[in-house]
Amino acid sequence: MLNRIRQSIVYRIGTLMLLTVLVSLSSMVASYVISDAAENDAAAVNLAGSLRALSYQLSATAPSGDIEATATLADKLAQRLTQVLSISDFAASDNLRAARNYRKVIDSWEGEIRPLLESIAAGQTSSDSLQLATRLEPFIDDVDALVFDYQTIAEEKISLLRLVQVGSLFAIVALVYLSMYILHRFVEQPLKQLTNRSLSIAQGDFNQHRLEIDSEDELGVLARTINYMSDEIHATHQDLAHRVEQKTAQLQKSHEALDFQYRLARRISEGPLPGAELGQWLGAFANVADLDNLDLCLMTPEGEAPYEHLVQGHGNSHCSGSECGICVSTCGPTDESNHRVYRFPLEVDKRNYGVLMCTLPQGESLDDEQQQRLATFADSVTAAIAINEREAQERRVALLDERAIIARELHDSLAQSLSYLKIQVTRLNRANRSEQVDKAKVEEIITELKEGLDSSYRQLRELLTTFRLQIGPGGLRSILEQSILSYREQHPQINVLLDYHLDEVPLTPHEEIHLLQLVREASQNAVYHSQGDMVQISLTQADNHSLNVRICDNGIGISSAPEKRNHFGMSIMQERASNLNGKLNIRRREEGGTEVQFDFTPLYASERERELIWRNA
Template sequence: MDDRKSSVSTKIAHYLLLIIIFAAIISVLSLGIMLSNKSDAKLINVSGSLRMQTYRLLYEIEHEPQKVELNLRQYRLSLHSAALTEINHQFFVPEEVKQAYQNLIKRWETMESYARGKNYEAYRAEVENYVDQVDRFVNTLQYFAERKLYITVFSILGAFLFIIGTVSYVIWFSKKQVVNPLEKLALASTQVQIGQFNHIPLDTQKNNEIGRLSAVFTQMASELQKLYAQLEEKVNEKTQKLSQANRSLTMLYHCSQLVTTNAITPDILQQVLKHIMFNEHLHYIELAVHGAEHWHICFGEKDARRHCQQTELSVEGDKLGVLYWQAGLPCPDLRSMQNVAQMLSRSLYFHQAQRQQQQLLLMEERSIIARELHDSLAQVLSYLQIQLTLLKHNLHKNDDKATEKSLAIIQDFEQALNDGYVQLRELLATFRLTIQEANLQLALEQVIDSLRNQTEMQMTVNCALPSQALNAQQLVHALQIVREATLNAIKHSQGSRIEISAQTDEDGEYELVVRDNGVGIPSLDEPVGHYGLNIMHERSAQLNAKLTIRNLPSGGTEVKITLPNTR
């Protein structure tokens, strides 16, 4: 109930309702006065006709007495007409008008008695006074009609002024209670919109809609300010965390670059630890590597009163070392230190794996060298040992046949030594390429360059295979097959050009091809005392490759090795 009384809209509605009611009352009053004025003309006419009938009765009394009774009845009808008798029943008709009408009726009763008695002299003596009384009654009616008109005019004018005043008050009240507070609310909302939560003060004490709206808006702005402050605090906190994460990622990136682009050495590890200590604000950091005590690295001053945090460096259960540190302010993120430990663990693990791989490669190279020496020089030396035994046996004989046989053995011995020397040079050249060069194109070119002084044939090399297409063992066998095929072409083809190519076929397999433009190979059967083709087949078998030897339709021989692409 109190809220309805203090409501601005209710007050404005009451004011407007008051204006409507007042206007309705004035309208009804004016309409009633206008309707009463409509009968005033009839009253004046009827009252005015009484004067004429009074003088006509005076004439008839003197000249036409037989008509006096008829005119008296007409006069009585006029005097008591509905228009005149209603004066007594209208509450807004003044008493003086009613009294004048009653006096006129009483005075006519006297005049009517003179007329019935045909007393002309008495009637004539009173007629002027009676007519004067009728005139006064008419004037009273006219004055009453004019007064009603004035009342109507003044009522309408007063009502108009009242309505204007009331409307002005309503406009002033609306501007004060509605428009001005709403403008302040709009300005305050604009300030809140641009982030000024301490907006202009609003009137929150009024117990109406605007006051409650202002109170709610002020409370909302206060809550928004608190929420905005909390959001700013969270944004600043997130920004700091993101900055720290960015620094940690940058630190991890630089450390990763150091350990991945360089061989792991104590100097590299020192640079990494310095970088970690600087970016993570550490007071002390220490790295202990298992099995490499000379790599024990530490920076900063260790506080014996404080506990050192530590993370074990391990990969797949293999313990590689321990990372110790003492944090400063701000404290580093534990996840960053765990990532650092994981990076160092993998770096040390890859370093150890790389060293093991190098040892395995070295052992593999040694095994290849031992096998090649066994398959070439060892056989030659064994043959020379047999020939030397035969030579010693023949030297104890003095006949010519023994001497001739000894010379043949010496010739074979000399040939075997030359062959062994040639094989030794080929092996040295091949192993030097295998160990020193990983580029297949360069290895093939150097193999062919070593043979150019043995022929005038034009030799070209075209390699389209990747550098790491073959491992060390495959490279030794492949180069030996290429060398043997090239030597056969130099010795037996009688051609002018040799082409060596390495490429990938349509099935994705690796191909090594030696092609010449000579007379072609007469037969694929190995001649007696020659082992080159057999050795090429044996090496192809060890490579798990396919060796194809054929004559070309255009002339010449093609030797092709096809290796499966296992990468």
């Protein structure tokens, strides 16, 4: 029970309420019992008091000789004595003072007073009223003592009732005070502390003073729980704050690394990276990644030693340079004489361009993020070298292609013209060595030589114009319009028309160059060999996004002989068409003239078609 009261505030308050109710009920029951016991006390006092009056009446009636009146009063007095006993709280045989006085009154009445009164009334004993009153005086004194006893009993009951009421009042007041004290001490103050602590926790303050509630009841358990919860939350909050700081630092590092990779990628896209600048990028990477002792060895695929060895910090001080092939082919961490080396080969498409090394003291290692950054930097360097090599290869291929085109152009134009001039010079020598020089024939040969030289010079100028051709800011349309103006100036008798509808088509530089050269080749053939007065150039786009190029003239039409076709540069146009994966068709028009028709699909349309196929799949 005491443990329950100590461990439960609810049980404690309930016990106080129960005690208060029990005290109140006890007071009510005691009051009821006492009041019920005192119910006949007034009647008993009244009846006992009336015995004195009847005694005085008998002292006056008996000497008169009225036997009947005396008997009536005597019976009435005896009856009241019986009534007094019946309403008393004690029996006649009790040892109480009131019971003893009652028995004394009964004994005096039945043994002395009543027989005396009846004898006097019957005249058997002579006595006057004064003498009788004197003889009744002890009886009356006993009756007075009995009345006093009943009065005392009634007063004692009233005093007991008052004592019970006062005691109940004090007990109830004490219980109420005790309840208020317990509520204030063990409920109000702890609840106030709990409320203030809860408000501070709600505001995010977990570092206030602990709750000093040492009771074993529910509020004490709640206070200890809140203290534990606050400590745990505070520790968790500090841990989270520390982790947030670490994550923020990591994110900052990641941001710096991403910014570094972005700047490096942008620089790679701008052009080749020389060794000195690559060393600067290696230093910047070391600062971003918080790494020292970096080595970047660059090698040719066929070489056995690096042509460039860039070092950041102390680098790999144990690098002897005698086993570069093994070092380049090794990947991952290795332990070498009191240090740990991480190697990241610069490899792409099974071609190795060198290795990136990071040297650490023995016992230290790189985390996953640092290894990822090193691998990313190695990939970027590899991509830069590969892009530079690819661009150089493309430039070499483009140069060789252009040289092949120049050779074909020279062969189809100047070479044939020079061969023709050589033949004419041979004829002229023969004519000069003959015994009889035919001046007319010599003049004819000289005239043909002059025309051949003019033709060769004109072809040379056209070739120079073609080889110097560049596409400026105006794009394909602008250069075509400039070429047409040049044709009109050189050949005012020929009307050259342009129908251009490719303003919304995004052509690549490769497509523009080949398309321009093809149109110029076909239009030059039409201008110089068609013998017509109109050339129409049309560039349009079909519904399937393919491009249609048509060059038409109203001249004599193309020859069906193969050697004539080659003379007009048809093979060059076929090669340019194949470079664009297009279809070239050259035919004689029914209404007269020649039509060169070329159809091809530009790169952007091919990519769109592949995207649609992928989406449908």
